[in-house]
Amino acid sequence: MEVIISRFNGKKRYTSKFNLALKPDLTVSEVLMLIKNSHDGSLSFRAGCRNGVCGICAVKVNNKSVLGCKTKVKDIVVDDKILIEPLDMFPVIKDLVVDIDNFIENNIDIRSAIVSSSTHKTSQEDMRHLDTVSNCIQCGICFSSCDVLNVNQSFIGPAALLRAYRCVTDKRDGLKNQRLKHYNKENYAWDCTHCENCTTLCPQGINVSEHISSLRKELIEQGLKSKGSSHHLAFLKSINKHGLLNEASYPFFSINFNPLRLKEVLPVGLRMLRKRKSPGIFHKPIKNIEEVRKLFREVKE
Ligand code: SF4
Ligand code: SF4
Ligand code: FES
Structure with missing residues (x-):
């Protein structure tokens, strides 16, 4: 099996490749340990409890973020290859060790x-x-x-x-x-x-x-208001009323018809008008609107 590891030495990124005969039941963390102990002692990665408890061993393997100690290589290998990378969204300190x-x-x-x-x-x-x-x-x-x-x-x-x-x-x-x-x-x-x-x-x-x-x-x-909650409530209101999103009225409900916030929605509306893509103002409810409203009632109960 080919194990490819994304590395970082503080200055540049590079990859190391290892061709290994691995027992199928090994975990990703065990493979990293094997490489460190027998092939390249400079490899850095994190390992702690090795039991899925401490959460420290997370890495990205073949594009999926996983716990190294709980993921068996046989369950994640593709075409006899695994690519091990540091987690996305965290600055890399060295190799697979990230700044949390x-x-x-x-x-x-x-x-x-x-x-x-x-x-x-x-x-x-x-x-x-x-x-x-x-x-x-x-x-x-x-x-x-x-x-x-x-x-x-x-x-x-x-x-x-x-x-x-x-x-x-x-x-x-x-x-x-x-x-x-x-x-x-x-x-x-x-x-x-x-x-x-x-x-x-x-x-x-x-x-x-x-x-x-x-x-x-x-x-x-708790009655707390915010841009997010107005957006959310306007969306629900539109679906409950029409069975689909009324794109013409929704933005105005979303800003609570606040004239000071018109600048958030008008530019897009005007651009759509110019390109003749503006949705119709009057929406009829969809045919099975009662089904939708029933769902709303059931969720409320
Ligand atoms: S994925 Fe997120 S929520 Fe789940 S255990 Fe890890 S940190 Fe916690
Ligand atoms: S956008 Fe929301 S649902 Fe998606 S990962 Fe982030 S917190 Fe989770
Ligand atoms: S080493 Fe602790 S969860 Fe993997």
Whole structure:
């Protein structure tokens, strides 16, 4: 098998190739260890618990971000080759070792220490729910695969938002209102585009994007307004009314008909008009609109 490793020596990137006869059950971390011990002692990578617990060994293998210690080579090899690279979105320090400072800073920003409101008694059911959102091992795989972070590095990222949801859903915490105001700001809950990469790749099987949706629900239920929530509510309103997006009225509902925000939507509208691509103003609801409205009612219940 050919193992190709993306390297960085502090100055330039290069690749190293190794042709190895590997036992099929070896993990990616074991292969890296074998190369370091028997072929190239200068190779740098991270390894800790080797048991899927500490989250430190995440790398990209054949274009997929995985935990090295939990991924068997036979499950990821293509055409008898594996390409091992450092995680995307993190600055590389050396070879496969990345700088995780930003990722950690974002998690600190969430202020995840629970400040007890002292009176609430946590039920077993509460604890079971908290367990499912507390299983994050901080591996950074979601952060490295997030479509939004790829274009906007100020976005706080999926793991931090998961942590945020964990805090607001913990009934012992006395800071819920302050927290929600913080998470309602730009680059927090409303900037996720629900690409689902975080959920698909999380090695802990956490449905991260669904928890981000639940965090948004909390923000709306607390009556907190933001550009993101207006956009979201306008979208739902249009679908409930017409069964599809009314592209002519949606932008105006999205900015709450605020004249000061017209400049956000008018230039695009005028360009569409000029190119005769503007959608019709009057939309009839689709034929099966009652089915759509029934879905809305069921979700609400
Ligand atoms: S949410 Fe999942 S993918 Fe993201 S850091 Fe936590 S364990 Fe890793
Ligand atoms: S669902 Fe949201 S937070 Fe998760 S990877 Fe996609 S954009 Fe990022
Ligand atoms: S070494 Fe700890 S999770 Fe892989």
